[in-house]
Structure formats: C-alpha cells, structure tokens
Amino acid sequence: xxxxxxxxTGKVPKRTPLKSSIWKQSMHRLFKDKLAVTxxxxxxxMFIACFIGPIFSPYSANKIHxxxxxxxxxxxxxxxxxxxxxxxxxxxxxxxxxxxxxxLASMILSVFIGTLLGAIAGYFRGIIDQIIMRAAxxxxxxxxxxxxxxxxxxxxxxxxxxxxRMYIVMVMLSLxxxxxxxxxxxxxxxxxxxxxxxxxxxxxxxxxxxKLFHHLLPNIVPLLIVIATLNIGGSILTESVLSxxxxxxxxxxxxxxxxxxxxxxxxxxxxxxxxxxxxGFSIFVTVIAINIFGDGLRDVLDPKKKR
Amino acid sequence: xxxxxxIEHLSTHFTTEEGTVRAVDNIxxxxxxxxxxxxVGESGCGKSITALSVMGLIExxxxxxVEGSIxxxxxxxxxxxxxxxxxxxxxxxxxxxxxxxxxLNPVITIGEQIIEPLMVHMNMGKREAQKQAIRLIxxxxxxxxxxxxxxxxxxxxGGMLQRIMIxxxxxxxxxxxxxxxxxxxxxxxxxxxxLDMLRKFKQESGMSILLITHDLGVVAEMADYVIVMxxxxxVEEGEVVELFSNPKHPYTRGLLKSKPIINQRQxxxxxxxxQVPNPLELESxxxxxxxxxxxMAICRTDEPALKEITIHQKVACWLYxxxxxxxxS
Numbered sequence: 001x002x003x004x005x006x007x008x009t010g011k012v013p014k015r016t017p018l019k020s021s022i023w024k025q026s027m028h029r030l031f032k033d034k035l036a037v038t039x040x041x042x043x044x045x046m047f048i049a050c051f052i053g054p055i056f057s058p059y060s061a062n063k064i065h066x067x068x069x070x071x072x073x074x075x076x077x078x079x080x081x082x083x084x085x086x087x088x089x090x091x092x093x094x095x096x097x098x099x100x101x102x103x104l105a106s107m108i109l110s111v112f113i114g115t116l117l118g119a120i121a122g123y124f125r126g127i128i129d130q131i132i133m134r135a136a137x138x139x140x141x142x143x144x145x146x147x148x149x150x151x152x153x154x155x156x157x158x159x160x161x162x163x164x165r166m167y168i169v170m171v172m173l174s175l176x177x178x179x180x181x182x183x184x185x186x187x188x189x190x191x192x193x194x195x196x197x198x199x200x201x202x203x204x205x206x207x208x209x210x211k212l213f214h215h216l217l218p219n220i221v222p223l224l225i226v227i228a229t230l231n232i233g234g235s236i237l238t239e240s241v242l243s244x245x246x247x248x249x250x251x252x253x254x255x256x257x258x259x260x261x262x263x264x265x266x267x268x269x270x271x272x273x274x275x276x277x278x279x280g281f282s283i284f285v286t287v288i289a290i291n292i293f294g295d296g297l298r299d300v301l302d303p304k305k306k307r
Numbered sequence: 308x309x310x311x312x313x314i315e316h317l318s319t320h321f322t323t324e325e326g327t328v329r330a331v332d333n334i335x336x337x338x339x340x341x342x343x344x345x346x347v348g349e350s351g352c353g354k355s356i357t358a359l360s361v362m363g364l365i366e367x368x369x370x371x372x373v374e375g376s377i378x379x380x381x382x383x384x385x386x387x388x389x390x391x392x393x394x395x396x397x398x399x400x401x402x403x404x405x406x407x408x409x410x411l412n413p414v415i416t417i418g419e420q421i422i423e424p425l426m427v428h429m430n431m432g433k434r435e436a437q438k439q440a441i442r443l444i445x446x447x448x449x450x451x452x453x454x455x456x457x458x459x460x461x462x463x464x465g466g467m468l469q470r471i472m473i474x475x476x477x478x479x480x481x482x483x484x485x486x487x488x489x490x491x492x493x494x495x496x497x498x499x500x501x502l503d504m505l506r507k508f509k510q511e512s513g514m515s516i517l518l519i520t521h522d523l524g525v526v527a528e529m530a531d532y533v534i535v536m537x538x539x540x541x542v543e544e545g546e547v548v549e550l551f552s553n554p555k556h557p558y559t560r561g562l563l564k565s566k567p568i569i570n571q572r573q574x575x576x577x578x579x580x581x582q583v584p585n586p587l588e589l590e591s592x593x594x595x596x597x598x599x600x601x602x603m604a605i606c607r608t609d610e611p612a613l614k615e616i617t618i619h620q621k622v623a624c625w626l627y628x629x630x631x632x633x634x635x636s
Contacts, residue, residue, distance in 0.1 A: 196409040203362055204424045204475065205396035212425075217413045 026222075026300045036296020040290035050096030059087035060093035062252045073274050080274035082262070092278045095254035102170050102249070103166070103236035110174035110235075111228045114181030115217070121182065122189025124211050124294070133186065136179035145241065152247025160248040169248050171236050178222050181227055188220045209213045222301035229294035233287040256283045310378075312338040312514050313364055317375035318351075319360045322368070328586045330356040332539040333374070334444060338462060342481065343509065343516040345526045345547075347562070349583055351555070354519045356483050357536075361517075362402055363392050377485070398428040401476035405488040417444075418456030421475050427480045443474040443555035449503060466497035468502070477508050485517045502528055523566050527551060529576045535559050538594040540615055542546030555622040567586075584593040593625065595601035601626055 003304065030036055054061065059077075065085030073080040079088040121132040151172050155165060192198065201211050236256075243246030243257025251258050259279035262268045268275050319331040331353040338344045346354045359365055360372050377384040379400065384392065404410045409421055412509065412574055421443060422436035431439065437456075444452035447470040453599060460468060469489065476484055486505065490498040519527055525532055526547065533551075534544040534559065543556040554560045561579040581598035591598070596606040605625050613623040 031411070058583075196404060196406060197412045199364060200404060200410040200472075201412070202364060202425070203402040204394055205393045205395065206423060206427060210423075210427075215412050215415070221414075255385055 006291055020193055030296060030300045031298045033299065036293050036299075037307060039289040039291075039296065042285060043293060046096065046214055046289070047100060049088060050093050050100055053093040054090055054097070056252035057087065057090040057093070060092045061086065061091045061254060062307060064162060070272060072272075079278050080272070082275055088274055088278055091254045091259065092256070092282055094103065095256050095259055095279060096282060096286075098166060098249060098253060098255045099236050099239060099257070100284075102166065102173070102239045102255070103232045106170045106173035106235045106239075107228055108178065109170065110231065111172060111176035111224060114178035115220075115224060117178065117184050118182035118185030118188055119212060119217060119220075122186035123193055123208070123216065123276050127192075129186070132182065136182050139176070139179045144238075148176065148238070148242055152245070156247065162253060166202045166249045166253065169239060169242065173238055176238070177235065181231070184223065184227065185220060192216050192219055226294060226298040228250070229297055230291060233235060233290040233294070236283065236290075237287055256280075308339045310320065310341055311340045311380070313343075313378040314357075314361070315376050315378070317357070317360060318373050319356050319365055320368060320373050323587075325589045329539050329589065330370075330586065331360060334384045334536070334539075335375075336534055336543050336544070337542070339514045340515055341509070342531045343518060343529050344532045345518045345520060346534045346536055347523065349518060349521060351583055351586070352536045353539040354521075354536055355487055357358055357538075358517065358519055360404070361485065362396065362400065364476050364496070383462045385493065387505070395427075397424045397481075398478050398479045400483045400485065401479070402487065403469070403472045403476050403482040403489050405463055405491050407472050407492065408460070410472055411468060412459055414633040416457055416459055417463070417471055421456070421471070421478060422476050424475060430560070433478055439478070440474075443478055447471070447474045448500070451490075468498070469493060469497075469501055469556075473501070473504060473508070475542075477512070480512055481514055483515045483517065485519070487519045488521070489518070489520070489585075490520055491520070496608055498525075499554065503528070504514075523562060535562070538589065540594065541621075541623065542595065543622045543624075544613075545617075549617070549619045553620075553621065555616065555627060556595075556624050557626070558595050561598075561625035569601065 010047040044195065060295050063086065065081070068077075068085040070083055071081045071085075077087050077089070079092065082091070117132050117136070121129040134180055155168060182227065184216055198211065201215050206215075239248055239255065240257030240260070243255045246258065246287050248257055248260065249255045256279040260276045260283075262272070263280075314337070315335045316333050317331055317335070318329065318333050321328040321330055323604060330441060334353075334357065336344065336346075348354050350530050350602070356365070356370075359378055361379075361384065365372055372385055375385070379395065382391075382395075384395070387395070411417070418437065418440050421440040422431075422433065425431045425436040426433065426441055438457055441452045444455055449455055449467060449470055455463070455467075455471075456614075469492075472489075484505070489505070493501065506529065507513070507517065517524070518528070520526060530547045532544070533547050535542050535550075535556065537558050543550065543554070543559045550559065551563065554563055558579070561577075564577045565579060567573070567576055579598055584594055584597070591610050593606040593611055596602045599606065603625055609625075611623045611625045611628060613621050614627065615621050616627050
C-alpha cells in the first residue's frame with residue numbers, strides 16, 4: 001500500500017543503497033578466489049615474520065661466534081649456523097627485511113616514474129611522446145641483466161660504501177623497470193584520452209594537469225595496482241640474482257640473494273644444505289605467493305583480460 | 308537584440324588519405340542573446356562539426372578550421388590562446404553531448420564532477436562548491452541529491468545522467484549553451500522532460516541555446532530560428548513558424564514530409580530518395596540535385612547561393628533564383 005502511494009505521489013521509492021564503490025565490489029570478488037587469498041596470506045605472513053621476527057630472536061644476525069661454526073639445525077639454532085657461527089634463521093628473516101624492502105621500494109619508484117612518463121607521453125603525444133618512448137625503447141633493447149652486472153661491477157670498482165649500495169640497487173632496479181610500465185600506461189592513455197568524457201572535461205575548461213591527474217589517472221589505477229603487485233616479485237628476483245653474483249647488496253648485510261651465494265661453494269653446497277635451502281625457499285615462496293595474488297587481482301580488477 | 312555569437316564564413320575541413328572532406332563549408336550564422344537556434348540535418352551534414360568548431364575542439368592536424376571567424380561577444384574564438392579559451396569554456400559557453408552515459412568519467416563520483424567547474428571558474432572553495440552542487444542537482448529535478456552526489460555514473464539512468472550533464476553545464480551561468488543532440492539517446496518521455504528543463508533554465512537565466520538535432524519535433528518545440536544544413540552547407544534558414552509553414556527548399560520539404568504524424572496511420576512513410584553524397588566527390592553543383600524532385604539543368608553545374616527571399620527566410624536553391632532557367636531536365 002505504501003509503495004502505491006509513493007508511486008502515485010511521484011516519489012522515487014527508496015532503494016537499499018548499492019554496494020557502490022568499485023573497490024568494495026572488487027574486494028568482495030577477490031575474497032572468493034581461494035588461491036589469491038592464500039597468496040595474500042602467505043605474503044602477509046612473510047612480511048610479519050621478516051619485520052617482526054628478528055626482534056624475538058635471541059641471536060644477532062651479524063655477530064660472529066667462532067665456536068659454533070657450521071652447526072647443522074638443532075634445538076638452539078633451528079636452521080643451524082653458518083661458517084661464521086651466525087644463526088641462519090635470524091639471518092634469513094633479517095635478509096627478508098632487506099629483500100622485501102628493496103622489492104617494495106623499487107616497485108614504488110618504478111611505478112612512479114613509469115606512470116608519470118607514460119601518462120605524459122600518452123596525453124601530450126607529439127614530440128614529448130617521441131622522446132620518452134624512444135628512451136624507453138632504448139632501455140628495453142639492452143638486456144637488463146648484463147646492464148645491471150656492469151652497474152654492479154662499477155659500484156664495486158668505485159668502492160661504494162655497503163650501506164648505500166642497498167639504495168643504489170633500488171634505484172637501479174626501478175630504472176630498469178619503468179619502460180615496460182610506461183608503455184602500458186601510455187597505451188591506456190592514448191585510448192582513454194579519446195573517450196567522450198575527456199572531451200566533456202575539455203569543454204568544461206579544465207586544465208591539462210587537472211585532466212591528466214584527476215580524470216585520466218584514476219581510470220588506470222586498477223591496472224597500476226596489478227602491475228605494481230607483480231612488479232614486487234620481479235624486483236625481489238632480480239635483486240637476488242644480483243646479490244647472488246655479489247654485485248647487489250653486499251655482505252655482511254644479509255639478503256636472500258647473497259645468502260644463497262653459499263651454494264657457490266662446493267663444500268657448502270654438498271654438505272651444508274641448511275645454508276642455502278632456507279633463503280632459496282624464501283625467495284621461491286614469496287615470489288610465487290606475490291604472483292598468484294597479483295594474478296587474482298588482475299582477474300578481479302581487469303575484466304577485459306579473461307583467462 | 309545584441310548578437311551573442313556570430314559565425315562568419317566558417318569552413319572546417321578534414322584531410323583524409325582520399326582527399327579533403329569539407330565537413331563545414333562556408334557557413335554563417337548568428338545567435339542573439341536569449342535566442343534558441345536549431346541546426347537540423349541528416350547524420351554527417353556537419354552539424355556537430357559546427358558545434359565543435361565553436362568550442363575549438365577540432366583535432367589538428369587531421370581537421371582544421373580553414374576559414375572564417377567565430378565572434379563571441381567581442382572576441383574571435385578562433386584567435387584566442389589556449390588559456391583564454393579555457394576561461395571561456397564551461398564558464399561562458401557550456402556544452403552537453405549526445406551520450407550522457409559516456410560523457411561522465413566512470414571512476415569519479417557525480418558530486419566531484421559537478422564541483423570541478425565551480426572551483427575552476429567561480430573560484431569557490433571545496434565546501435562551498437559541494438553545497439552548490441547539491442543545489443544544482445536539486446534544481447535539475449533529482450531528489451536525494453546528497454546520495455546522488457556520492458554515487459558513480461554507472462549507478463544512474465541515462466535520463467538522470469543527462470540532467471546531471473545539464474546541471475554541470477548551467478553551473479557557471481553560461482551565456483551560451485550548445486546542446487549536441489541532447490535527447491537522441493533518451494526515450495521520448497525523458498526527452499520531453501529534458502527539453503522542458505532546458506527551456507526553463509533559458510527563461511530564468513536568459514542564456515542562448517544552440518541546439519543541434521535531427522528531430523524536427525524537438526525543433527518545433529524549442530527553436531526560435533532554424534538552420535537546415537545539408538552536406539556541410541546551409542540550404543535554408545528562417546524563423547521557426549515561417550519555415551515550418553512555408554518550407555522553400557526541396558530538402559526541407561522532404562524532411563517535413565518524412566516526419567511521422569501521430570495518430571495517423573500511413574502505409575508507407577515518405578523518405579527522401581537517394582543518399583547523402585560522398586563528401587569527397589563534391590563538384591560545383593547543388594549537392595542535393597540527384598535527390599531532388601525539381602532538379603534542373605543548372606542544379607547539376609552551378610551552386611546556388613544563400614539568398615534572402617523574405618525578411619524571415621533565406622534559401623539556397625535555383626528555384627527561387629530570378630533569371631535562372633527553370634527547365635526541368
């Protein structure tokens with residue numbers, strides 16, 4: 001009866017509010033994807049373990065104990081000790097801090113650079129586009145690993161203090177990472193800028209800056225989130241490779257990469273697997289978990305890419 | 308009355324691989340303040356390009372305004388710099404588009420999109436602009452304004468979105484509103500509401516409207532002055548009553564004849580035979596000649612000029628030309 005009177009008086013019957021934001025809907029769908037949720041949980045556990053774990057460890061990561069060298073895993077040292085008597089578990093967790101930080105930081109930096117340059121290239125086109133994209137192409141044509149090796153070797157040659165090397169490695173990784181991202185962002189921009197709502201924004205007399213950052217960028221945020229997530233995994237891997245070859249972050253600062261370096265030694269490789277299996281396993285699990293989670297995110301946020 | 312917008316000899320051409328398309332070819336029109344001028348014509352006749360030229364939205368290098376002037380007040384819009392143009396757009400000249408669904412940014416809330424021009428052109432603070440946005444939403448006849456302001460475009464219907472577009476367009480009290488087929492994508496009942504609303508705002512604020520449409524019903528309801536375009540040219544123009552009661556150009560007559568009459572069943576609806584000529588292959592002639600019932604020899608070889616035949620009406624047709632050979636071929 002009440003609905004009848006509402007209609008006759010011309011009032012709109014009150015709806016239940018929709019789950020309006022795209023984010024809420026996406027998150028809802030994401031949590032239905034069991035694999036992606038597993039990935040996310042593993043990543044979270046890894047972060048918590050690495051950033052909080054070492055606080056509860058009775059051992060210091062870098063302190064040398066010559067009397068307990070190369071002990072296999074036992075009750076006191078769950079993952080054994082290394083050639084300098086340091087607790088492997090503590091070092092793996094400590095190394096995780098560095099590896100995850102490097103991965104995260106270089107991701108943020110490369111997403112920032114890539115988005116900014118890609119957006120500017122795609123929006124303004126013309127000569128600016130040419131300059132930025134040719135620079136990106138140039139970086140993409142050079143195989144990145146040899147380039148990183150050369151940089152790493154140069155850093156060693158110049159005797160850059162080990163404390164700074166971590167930061168330089170971050171910057172190096174993001175300089176390698178931005179071109180592919182910039183190309184993707186540019187492609188999106190090229191198609192978005194021709195959409196009718198952009199013409200409407202022009203008609204409103206909005207400035208280029210406003211159109212670019214307030215109208216176009218929010219449209220590619222889902223894409224950015226997906227790329228950024230997958231990018232972390234890649235950065236962790238590359239940093240590990242560099243450190244493995246002794247060209248990334250230097251000992252005594254532990255990273256997963258320079259810990260696996262133990263496998264380079266034939267004796268350690270054959271007789272002391274507790275030195276290199278834990279860091280290798282950490283890399284493996286973390287990167288796989290990040291990628292699974294990233295894939296799940298992509299399925300949710302990018303409806304155009306169906307499996 | 309003062310002329311608000313004066314377009315003179317405007318030509319907008321597009322360069323394609325096959326040749327130059329003269330999308331708008333030497334047209335002149337003027338809009339006085341408080342007046343509604345309608346441009347009618349088939350798809351592809353250059354109506355929208357005229358509007359885009361006024362807004363400075365022709366994308367170079369493929370398209371270019373090659374000739375003419377567009378005077379708005381005392382400024383020539385074609386000669387203004389980027390920033391000066393930006394200050395006029397959305398502020399003094401506003402525009403609404405055909406597709407309300409795609410004219411709003413899908414990832415920004417309605418409210419955010421309404422406050423933008425207010426903050427840019429009216430120098431309002433965010434809080435003040437938000438209040439004004441709520442008022443504007445109410446003004447265009449949407450209840451639950453605050454809830455609507457928080458929602459995204461995909462949650463509203465086409466009619467609602469077009470109201471929002473109107474709210475954005477009138478937010479800075481423009482002197483001229485360009486409406487490019489504002490009701491084409493909407494159903495008939497909503498269409499009437501939208502037109503009523505436009506008329507209401509026009510009366511309240513005294514703004515002028517340049518309405519672009521292919522719907523003669525909309526023209527009859529809204530226009531003070533009508534311009535009929537065909538293949539980038541004006542073929543006839545005049546006061547609305549005059550033009551509807553006494554159409555001169557065979558094309559206008561054909562258009563009026565092909566309009567369905569409500570409550571009157573016809574076996575077959577009249578349609579003008581033939582098609583719009585390919586804009587690439589236009590030679591000197593009346594572009595309508597091969598579809599025209601009154602085609603004469605001269606129509607195939609020479610182009611008629613737009614001539615005043617009464618005080619209220621102009622037509623470009625050899626039929627009304629003194630001295631032309633009225634020989635049917």
